[in-house]
Amino acid sequence: MSPEERCPECGAPVAGQRQGCQELFDTCLAREFSDYRYARAHRLSVDAYSLQHPSDYMRSAQSFAAHLTGMYAAFERSDWPEVNQAVQAWLSGPQTVQRLIHPSPLQRGALTILHVHNASEPDEHVARVREWAQSVWAAWQSYDHIAAAWVHDATVALRAARNR
Secondary structure (H helix, E strand, C coil): CCHHHECCCCCCECCCHHHHHHHHHHHHHHHHHHCHHHHCCHHHHHHHHHHHCHHHHCCCHHHHHHHHHHHHHHHHCCCHHHHHHHHHHHHCCCCCCCCCCCCCCCCCCCCCHHHHHCCCCHHHHHHHHHHHHHHHHHHCHHHHHHHHHHHHHHHHHHHHHHCC
């Protein structure tokens, strides 16, 4: 496939370039919204896609922090549901987070949404989302200390709010 037939953000070989890539993602989202067996992977698929397409999905510092910490929580924390909840509350508050420079296009993970799109049944879909997300997280690994600091700040703020 020629370079003209690839998504310029993630490199997925897809007709229609960026729009074609978005259509693949939308198809995967439709599966996740229509069948609870696929839905288990929803948060991870949104975070992975966002980290591979930051110009569309991580325009604000809050979006950047939400997706980066979501991926961090999924792979580095056993208490990821609580972490995501704490980060959501923290990002809704008055703090300021800085939007950082992200990895260059085509260097945001070896796997793309195409890997997930080709799944033929729910368990395969969930497994492929995890493989894809691990690939994306590996590309963003140098940001793990930032995500860890934001998660720390969010969980401390949540504990403080509960103790008031």
